[in-house]
Amino acid sequence: MKSVMSALRDTVPINQFNRGLAGKIFEEVKKSGAKVVMKNNTAECVLLSPDEYAKLIDEICDARLLLLASDRMSRADLSKTVSQEEVYRELGLSAADLLGEEDVELE
Structure with missing residues (x-):
């Protein structure tokens, strides 16, 4: 403070x-x-300042996303989840296939 x-x-x-x-x-x-x-x-x-304003807005957005994710996780049926390995297998991919690819950010 x-x-x-x-x-x-x-x-x-x-x-x-x-x-x-x-x-x-x-x-x-x-x-x-x-x-x-x-x-x-x-x-x-x-x-x-514009920088301070942007920083505060980013923090608000991050807090909202965290709240949304936490809410969704609290209601998620984990028995219906699919592992990353299963997704790769279904798509015919391996982790090595994705090396060097650009990261994708999901929101």
């Missing part, structure tokens, strides 16, 4: 935007990753 000093450094009063300091604030966001914009001593919004 961030320290109190870190939290204070990562806040910016909204009136700084009105004073023409948006460019400076955006540069700080690029360095720190995020700034909390305060209005009337209340957090109004959070500014995130």
